[in-house]
Amino acid sequence: MxxxxxxxxxxxxxxxxxxxxxxxxxxxxxxxxxxxxxxxxxxxxxxxxxxxxxxxxxxxxxxxxxxxxxxxxxxxxxxxxxxxxxxxxxxxxxxxxxxxxxxxGPVAPRVTEVVVEQGDTMNGIAAQYGVDLGALIATNADTVPNPDRIYPGQVLRLP
Missing domain, CATH: 1.20.5 (Single alpha-helices involved in coiled-coils or other helix-helix interfaces)
Known part of the structure; x- marks a missing residue:
């Protein structure tokens, strides 16, 4: 064989x-x-x-x-x-x-965008806002080609 x-x-x-x-x-x-x-x-x-x-x-x-x-x-x-x-x-x-x-009581308005600050990571932002990391990366794939490289001042959309 x-x-x-x-x-x-x-x-x-x-x-x-x-x-x-x-x-x-x-x-x-x-x-x-x-x-x-x-x-x-x-x-x-x-x-x-x-x-x-x-x-x-x-x-x-x-x-x-x-x-x-x-x-x-x-x-x-x-x-x-x-x-x-x-x-x-x-x-x-x-x-x-x-x-x-x-x-x-009244529900606070939902945050839909986040401005990246010094020291932020995609994982940290996902955890802070209670969203899935994969969904966060997918939502921002058009503006963030490398999720390991985000910069202060960038605006990320939350899923």
């Missing part, structure tokens, strides 16, 4: 196994497992998306209630509802309303 025959046998193409005798192609369990894992990941992703949408809807409702409470309070005090001094009251009212319902 030659080298090529050994390679074919090790890859599942050679020898007189049951698949070869029946004429069927060798069955690949690895591909089957990968398909099952991919399907599970899609289900988890869909569930995460639904949970995020529900949380966003709750946060929107809480913010609307807080804005209404702040506007009412401002009106009672004779202030304009959009006056700068009313806005901190709106945030405070939202936190109080959330505490009463057991729900988290």
């Amino acid at each position: 030659g080298l090529l025959d050994n390679v074919k046998k090790n890859l599942g193409f050679g020898g007189k196994g049951a698949d070869e005798r029946s004429g069927a192609a060798p069955f690949d369990r690895t591909a089957e497992r990968q398909v099952a894992e991919d399907a599970a990941a899609v289900e988890v992703s869909a569930a995460d998306k639904a949970a995020a949408e529900t949380a966003a809807a709750q946060a929107t409702q809480q913010q609307a209630a807080a804005d209404a409470a702040a506007a009412q309070e401002a009106e009672q005090e004779g202030l304009e509802p959009e006056a700068p001094e009313v806005q901190p009251q709106a945030q405070e009212a939202a936190s109080e309303a959330a505490a009463g319902t057991g729900q988290p």
Whole structure:
């Protein structure tokens, strides 16, 4: 048996196994497992998306209630509802309303870009903002050809 025959046998193409005798192609369990894992990941992703949408809807409702409470309070005090001094009251009212319902307070706006500072690394930025390193690298592949070389002042997009 030659080298090529050994390679074919090790890859599942050679020898007189049951698949070869029946004429069927060798069955690949690895591909089957990968398909099952991919399907599970899609289900988890869909569930995460639904949970995020529900949380966003709750946060929107809480913010609307807080804005209404702040506007009412401002009106009672004779202030304009959009006056700068009313806005901190709106945030405070939202936190109080959330505490009463057991729900988290207003959600801080999501950071979408980061300016690289001296000593930053892609790994450190990914950890700091709670994103996957691979996703961070992929998101910035068009502007950062070498993820090991980032410079202060560069703007990175977060996934």
